[in-house]
Amino acid sequence: MNARVECPTCPTKQCFVQQHCTPEWIQIINRSKEQTVYQKGQLLFREGDRVSGLYFVQNGKVKVVSNGLNDKEHIVRLANDGYVIGHCAVAGESYPVGAIALEDTVACFLSNELLKSAYLENPTFTLAFMFYYSAELRKMESRLKYVAQMSIREKVAEALLYLHDIFGVSDTDQILSVTMSRQELADLVGTNAEQVTRQLSLFQDEKIITKQGKDLQLLRIDLLRKMVDSYRHGVK
Amino acid sequence: MNARVECPTCPTKQCFVQQHCTPEWIQIINRSKEQTVYQKGQLLFREGDRVSGLYFVQNGKVKVVSNGLNDKEHIVRLANDGYVIGHCAVAGESYPVGAIALEDTVACFLSNELLKSAYLENPTFTLAFMFYYSAELRKMESRLKYVAQMSIREKVAEALLYLHDIFGVSDTDQILSVTMSRQELADLVGTNAEQVTRQLSLFQDEKIITKQGKDLQLLRIDLLRKMVDSYRHGVK
DNA sequence: AAAGTTTCCTGCGAAAACGCAGCTCCCGAA
DNA sequence: TTCGGGAGCTGCGTTTTCGCAGGAAACTTT
Numbered sequence: 001m002n003a004r005v006e007c008p009t010c011p012t013k014q015c016f017v018q019q020h021c022t023p024e025w026i027q028i029i030n031r032s033k034e035q036t037v038y039q040k041g042q043l044l045f046r047e048g049d050r051v052s053g054l055y056f057v058q059n060g061k062v063k064v065v066s067n068g069l070n071d072k073e074h075i076v077r078l079a080n081d082g083y084v085i086g087h088c089a090v091a092g093e094s095y096p097v098g099a100i101a102l103e104d105t106v107a108c109f110l111s112n113e114l115l116k117s118a119y120l121e122n123p124t125f126t127l128a129f130m131f132y133y134s135a136e137l138r139k140m141e142s143r144l145k146y147v148a149q150m151s152i153r154e155k156v157a158e159a160l161l162y163l164h165d166i167f168g169v170s171d172t173d174q175i176l177s178v179t180m181s182r183q184e185l186a187d188l189v190g191t192n193a194e195q196v197t198r199q200l201s202l203f204q205d206e207k208i209i210t211k212q213g214k215d216l217q218l219l220r221i222d223l224l225r226k227m228v229d230s231y232r233h234g235v236k
Numbered sequence: 237m238n239a240r241v242e243c244p245t246c247p248t249k250q251c252f253v254q255q256h257c258t259p260e261w262i263q264i265i266n267r268s269k270e271q272t273v274y275q276k277g278q279l280l281f282r283e284g285d286r287v288s289g290l291y292f293v294q295n296g297k298v299k300v301v302s303n304g305l306n307d308k309e310h311i312v313r314l315a316n317d318g319y320v321i322g323h324c325a326v327a328g329e330s331y332p333v334g335a336i337a338l339e340d341t342v343a344c345f346l347s348n349e350l351l352k353s354a355y356l357e358n359p360t361f362t363l364a365f366m367f368y369y370s371a372e373l374r375k376m377e378s379r380l381k382y383v384a385q386m387s388i389r390e391k392v393a394e395a396l397l398y399l400h401d402i403f404g405v406s407d408t409d410q411i412l413s414v415t416m417s418r419q420e421l422a423d424l425v426g427t428n429a430e431q432v433t434r435q436l437s438l439f440q441d442e443k444i445i446t447k448q449g450k451d452l453q454l455l456r457i458d459l460l461r462k463m464v465d466s467y468r469h470g471v472k
Numbered sequence: 473a474a475a476g477t478t479t480c481c482t483g484c485g486a487a488a489a490c491g492c493a494g495c496t497c498c499c500g501a502a
Numbered sequence: 503t504t505c506g507g508g509a510g511c512t513g514c515g516t517t518t519t520c521g522c523a524g525g526a527a528a529c530t531t532t
Binding site for chain 2: 134135137144
Binding site: 387427428430431449450 | 490
């Protein structure tokens with residue numbers, strides 16, 4: 001097993017703790033945090049569990065899912081290194097979603113009690129969270145619009161761009177840094193695996209993407225973006 | 237015209253300013269705020285405008301919209317008394333959405349500069365915003381799931397429940413406190429006016445709702461909730 | 473390398489959603 | 503009371519999406 005990562009020397013620099021807490025608080029949080037290694041496919045928490053704190057992704061990839069109709073799961077959002085999972089909650093609330101590791105992942109758990117004190121003694125920490133949630137809200141509103149009005153073709157394009165935004169691509173050959181099954185992609189955009197497959201095949205015919213084994217290479221991100229952008233500006 | 241409403245005596249008790257700022261800060265904000273009366277249909281701000289602060293709805297109803305394909309507008313969210321509109325933004329950002337009064341509305345505008353000082357000197361004010369945005373984010377994630385996977389029937393049911401949650405109904409006869417056109421309902425759920433009309437007619441046939449002139453009376457909220465809940469728990 | 477398992481691909485009929493077109497109803501103005 | 507305009511309603515043909523089913527490909531296990 002890997003050694004525990006200590007906050008003061010954590011390489012995940014975008015973590016709010018490192019960015020916005022005083023050195024003393026970084027030490028306090030480091031002592032109190034619960035660091036866990038999750039295997040691919042393992043649950044960080046389950047839908048319905050009592051919310052008792054927040055998870056900070058130190059290293060890895062996580063999907064946040066919610067169960068819909070017919071055991072169909074809906075991917076609510078995806079998280080990469082430095083992202084926060086779980087919402088700040090008032091006492092007694094339970095998660096409306098579950099979180100599952102997409103690959104081996106290290107996450108740090110901070111309890112609500114600890115966070116509460118940290119909020120009050122690190123004003124910019126709180127402010128950072130406020131801005132973070134506000135920004136996430138905006139992104140979500142944006143996605144809502146897409147999912148509500150776009151065709152399957154546009155939805156799949158949007159999903160690829162979303163993966164690109166969150167996880168990025170390899171520097172050299174534009175291969176998406178995350179591997180998702182057709183079903184997972186479908187769960188992300190709200191359709192079924194067949195439609196996703198069909199659309200990806202079409203994109204491949206059009207030389208917009210190429211399949212490299214299980215991975216996807218984005219040849220023409222500009223065209224993908226155009227599909228969604230033309231939409232965004234009301235001109236098709 | 238109506239007289240200006242002063243913060244210390246404002247009847248909208250759920251406003252964050254009144255709830256979480258010190259008396260001195262309530263005075264400061266009261267002096268600095270810009271209070272405006274918007275006529276029904278008037279814009280608070282336009283999509284693309286530079287973000288320079290937040291709008292607090294003192295009294296009225298507002299829809300936050302974003303333009304999609306073919307001039308189709310998408311209603312991102314609805315706001316009632318005490319709700320906050322506009323996100324906290326980093327410098328230079330512009331609104332991805334516009335806001336339009338659904339009926340005559342009084343809103344107070346606070347500039348980013350003022351808010352910044354208020355945040356730093358009223359810790360619980362900041363914390364309240366953080367929780368607010370977090371809660372809104374959760375709601376939005378939930379709506380995203382619905383909109384992504386539900387049938388038109390379920391979407392319309394969800395929309396009625398959403399209106400019920402935000403604006404409520406008259407105490408005596410369960411008539412929705414807000415009047416929206418078929419087109420606006422369609423913009424809310426991401427479909428077209430015809431489907432909404434059809435579905436509302438079906439609901440009326442099933443004695444789930446009744447039309448009272450332009451208004452809707454919700455006879456069986458339990459059945460509407462069941463449509464969405466059964467969905468939520470994966471059992472149809 | 474062969475067998476087994478899982479994921480992916482694709483054709484096709486069924487179902488849902490769309491959107492036009494024509495009609496009715498409601499409300500305000502003359 | 504009548505007229506005109508706008509919103510709402512609904513029938514129907516078209517398009518899109520769905521989802522099953524059968525086969526191909528890829529990955530695992532022995």
